Amino acid sequence: MSKNKYLRQLPKVDEVLDLPDVKQLSNLYPRPLIVDGVRYVIDERRGTILSMPDDELDGIDVSASSLISDLEGWLEKQYAPSLKRVVNATGVVIHTNLGRSILSAPAIDAVVAAASNYSNLEFDLEKGARGSRHSHIESLLVKITGAEAGMVVNNNASAVFLALSTLAARREAIVSRGQLVEIGGSFRIPDVMRQSGAILREVGTTNKTYISDYRAAVTENTALLMKVHTSNFRIVGFTHEVELDEMVALGEELGIPVMEDLGSGVLIDLSRYGITYEPTVQESVRAGIDVITFSGDKLLGGPQAGLIIGKTEFVNRMKKHPLARAVRVDKMTLAALEATLREYLDMDTVWQKNPTIRMITAPADELKTRGEALAKLLNDNLGEGFTVTTEPEVSKVGGGSLPLAELPTTVVSVRCAFATANEIETILRCNELPVIVRIKEDAVLLDPRTIQEGEDRLILDAFNKIREVVKE
Numbered sequence: 314m315s316k317n318k319y320l321r322q323l324p325k326v327d328e329v330l331d332l333p334d335v336k337q338l339s340n341l342y343p344r345p346l347i348v349d350g351v352r353y354v355i356d357e358r359r360g361t362i363l364s365m366p367d368d369e370l371d372g373i374d375v376s377a378s379s380l381i382s383d384l385e386g387w388l389e390k391q392y393a394p395s396l397k398r399v400v401n402a403t404g405v406v407i408h409t410n411l412g413r414s415i416l417s418a419p420a421i422d423a424v425v426a427a428a429s430n431y432s433n434l435e436f437d438l439e440k441g442a443r444g445s446r447h448s449h450i451e452s453l454l455v456k457i458t459g460a461e462a463g464m465v466v467n468n469n470a471s472a473v474f475l476a477l478s479t480l481a482a483r484r485e486a487i488v489s490r491g492q493l494v495e496i497g498g499s500f501r502i503p504d505v506m507r508q509s510g511a512i513l514r515e516v517g518t519t520n521k522t523y524i525s526d527y528r529a530a531v532t533e534n535t536a537l538l539m540k541v542h543t544s545n546f547r548i549v550g551f552t553h554e555v556e557l558d559e560m561v562a563l564g565e566e567l568g569i570p571v572m573e574d575l576g577s578g579v580l581i582d583l584s585r586y587g588i589t590y591e592p593t594v595q596e597s598v599r600a601g602i603d604v605i606t607f608s609g610d611k612l613l614g615g616p617q618a619g620l621i622i623g624k625t626e627f628v629n630r631m632k633k634h635p636l637a638r639a640v641r642v643d644k645m646t647l648a649a650l651e652a653t654l655r656e657y658l659d660m661d662t663v664w665q666k667n668p669t670i671r672m673i674t675a676p677a678d679e680l681k682t683r684g685e686a687l688a689k690l691l692n693d694n695l696g697e698g699f700t701v702t703t704e705p706e707v708s709k710v711g712g713g714s715l716p717l718a719e720l721p722t723t724v725v726s727v728r729c730a731f732a733t734a735n736e737i738e739t740i741l742r743c744n745e746l747p748v749i750v751r752i753k754e755d756a757v758l759l760d761p762r763t764i765q766e767g768e769d770r771l772i773l774d775a776f777n778k779i780r781e782v783v784k785e
């Protein structure tokens with residue numbers, strides 16, 4: 314039979330759409346997508362015929378029903394959500410690429426309630442008049458941090474942007490050269506300053522800056538003294554950094570506000586859990602910093618948000634700035650943030666309630682027990698060809714927070730006789746429920762620190778795919 318004959322036998326779109334099995338698919342998929350899919354699989358079959366040598370065409374099935382399984386596969390792939398759950402087995406707690414912090418159960422409930430019902434988002438129920446969306450978290454923020462006032466915007470990048478635009482547009486902000494950092498993605502302090510209209514006055518050197526450098530740089534046009542947390546890197550060795558107290562004293566003497574971008578913004582003393590000490594938000598407030606900004610989804614362990622706290626005078630100016638509307642936070646975020654902040658009303662129990670803090674402070678012996686349990690599950694079920702062991706390792710906090718902190722953990726190490734570590738990593742990552750792992754030498758590592766309850770079984774399911782995929 315000639316190529317043309319097969320091509321002519323290909324079904325018409327309507328013919329495929331009329332098949333009962335295809336009609337059934339409209340219970341699962343939107344009709345326009347099914348029509349696109351039918352066109353796609355017919356075209357694909359046409360392409361196959363055209364590319365095959367004539368003598369191999371014999372017996373190729375061009376019936377309408379032969380296209381159904383291709384169509385189902387195409388629809389499944391097209392209609393799968395793009396944003397999907399993954400298992401984070403990397404041990405990096407605040408993993409920016411994997412969504413940073415996960416929320417506690419009360420925070421999730423608050424999001425669902427805010428999303429599914431009307432609320433008093435901007436309505437003062439006592440007065441029966443228009444209210445402010447900042448009111449819902451301001452008193453909590455004030456209570457927890459000790460600041461005079463507070464507000465919330467979309468993320469910390471917009472918090473810094475709003476603060477600089479409000480306090481230093483067309484005027485100078487003095488920053489130490491050692492703090493002109495890039496946080497990741499496209500957030501670079503000098504670029505954000507330029508965009509906000511603030512004029513950057515760099516002082517000091519990369520490794521050493523003194524308060525006298527700030528004093529010498531002050532002019533009539535100076536609007537702000539700014540300190541930036543260097544977050545993801547540290548300068549060690551021959552260094553000198555200006556203390557908060559010194560900056561506040563200079564600011565007060567000259568009548569210039571002092572701002573600090575804290576980045577991660579931790580509210581509890583992590584050294585109590587044996588982790589590298591990280592200056593807290595409360596310390597900056599106590600030192601008298603006028604405006605402090607930090608993230609909601611880093612060490613705070615809440616939703617993506619930018620928190621701004623400080624003196625009422627400055628916070629009120631920011632609330633009224635036209636940009637505040639452009640960077641305002643939505644009701645689901647506010648709901649999650651309020652629930653997260655409530656957990657900080659008792660600093661002694663936050664580590665039990667907040668998932669981010671719980672993972673960071675997880676005791677080494679607990680991680681060892683959980684690592685061994687996962688190793689046993691894999692060992693008992695994976696069968697021949699797999700070598701599963703546990704070994705001591707370190708986890709990272711991530712998110713540019715505490716870059717030097719190495720949290721002791723026990724990882725599960727898996728090697729496979731018929732697949733390399735890179736192949737295993739790819740198969741796990743491309744699984745229907747992706748499992749994201751670390752690779753070390755010729756093994757993949759699974760860190761129980763970031764593996765959630767109930768996920769051990771899902772990890773086993775993903776590993777069971779390796780045999781299928783490699784055999785194919």
Ligand SMILES: *Cc1c(COP(=O)(O)O)cnc(C)c1O
Pocket residue numbers: 468469470471473496500541542543544545574575576577607608609618619712713
């Ligand atoms: C992370 C970080 C930012 C950006 O915060 P986002 O919440 O990601 O917008 C800004 N400044 C510092 C110092 C940071 O660490």
